[in-house]
Amino acid sequence: MGDSTPRLYTKDLLDPDTEIHYAFHKSLKDITVAHRHDFYEIFLVVRGEVRHNVNGSTQMLKEGSIVFVRPDDIHYYEKSSDKEAYLINVAFPRETCRELFAYLGPGFPSAELLEADFPTVIILPKSEKEVVQSKLEHLNTLPRTDKQRIRTTMRILLVDIFTKYFASNLTEKSAEVPEWLEWLREEMRKKENFTKGVTVMPKLALRSKEHISRLFRKHYSQTPTEYVNELRLNYAANMLASSDEKVIQVSMDSGFESLSHFYHLFKAKFGKSPQEFRALNHRRSIP
16 A cells, blocks of 8 residues: 555544544445544444454454554454444544643553554443443534534543543553453442452452452452552552541541551551651642
């Protein structure tokens, strides 16, 4: 293909005021020509399976796949079977992406997204796929004349998608991690779950504690208990630094039933007692 590959341009496709081009493809017959472009795009496979031919290789994408395509990726789509295949595609300019990554800062794995040989693909659980689909479809309900609202809504959505899905999946998972385990690990980040501890995991995942423990060690090199304690301790450290709650209350709010156990784990992780940590890190709120 080389230089003869058709290129799509921001100036021809994207509205400069909304900064997006939105499309709901219910048929792939009109977008099966290999192309590249000078903008970024995200697409979500809403239904069916799609064969994504990109940079000389093929990504088989099932329902729930969300893909980040970079400028100069040479790609096209085609159905992998006779079944219907729907996808939602949103394109946005280089400048929007640069501003997004600059805002998220060096802690965000932008280099991994931008420099990979192939576009990053994340498989969303059905419930999450439906959430993202709903938010993308919401763009189609906004008044076309209210361009600033469309632009702002789109930027909020991009922050949500990149931080919730692309960042956590790039930095914390391997390609072999089961979807349900990724979902469980994310669910345990919620305060109402990590404060209850590992006993809530089998109820959430509908799997035995032994099975969960075995896969946690395999994929994350830590036990479920170690993971939960890590979440609790990080929460406690932030509370000590940002609130005036008493140490014993912080311990209880973080999910620890034993104050002495909390002290032991906290000092092992941070090298200081909770009081010493607070003395070094606490900042008074603005009155």
